[in-house]
Amino acid sequence: MATLKHINSKNADYGAAEQYLLFEHDEFTMKPVLDENGRLIPREDYRLSTLNCGGEDFAVACMRANLRYGKNQRREDVKGHHYIISFDPRDGPDNGLTVDRAQELGEKFCTEHFPGHQALVCTHPDGHNHSGNIHVHIVINSLRIE
Template sequence: MAILKHIASKSSNYGAALEYLIFKHDELRKTPILDQKGNRIMRDEYYLDGLNCEPYSFDAACQQLNREYQKNKNKNEIKSHHYIISFDPRDSTENCLTGKRAQKLGLEYAKANFPGHQALVCTHMDGHNGSG
């Protein structure tokens, strides 16, 4: 069974979302994992799509729309929403869930629930506590 979690963010650092999605993170400390040279380490397996935006320019698109529509000027305003769909590790065997299939489900969810909005949809296979 999947679990859906919602986090509202007041951070205006839209690039941080992309960094979290594609780079490995220490979930307890909420910091990127670095290699011996101090560089961030890419996640081993991830799928990334943009809805109504290019994923690697998501931050610029958000900033441009904020300027255009005079939105998110106050630091107390919610700037973005982060939805996490977590699957049970047994779903991979019991329900034939793969990273690609999870990504497809995430895209379908985003298209149905956020029409007209920019969204990053990302599936990464290195779940919390090694759950997959």
């Protein structure tokens, strides 16, 4: 059984969400983990896709759409929404859930529930404190372009 969590964001830096999904972060401070040379450490395993971004980077596509339609320009505007679908660690062995299948489910959930929104869908195979639960992040621009 999966659980769904929602977080709204007033952060205008859409790239920050992508950075969180692609690079290691300290689970307590939420700050990026750096190597001995001060560089970000990529996550070992993930699946990533974008929807309704027209071939552009998610952050660039969101900023362009916001400027085009004059939306999300004020500090108090909710710029995006972050959803996390967390699966039970037993869903892998008991139900055959894989990272690829979870990514497919996340993309399907996104297209069904957020049509017309620019979206970033990213699946991680490890949960909080490496509990082993597969989870899907869905980050959408609050502006619906279609």
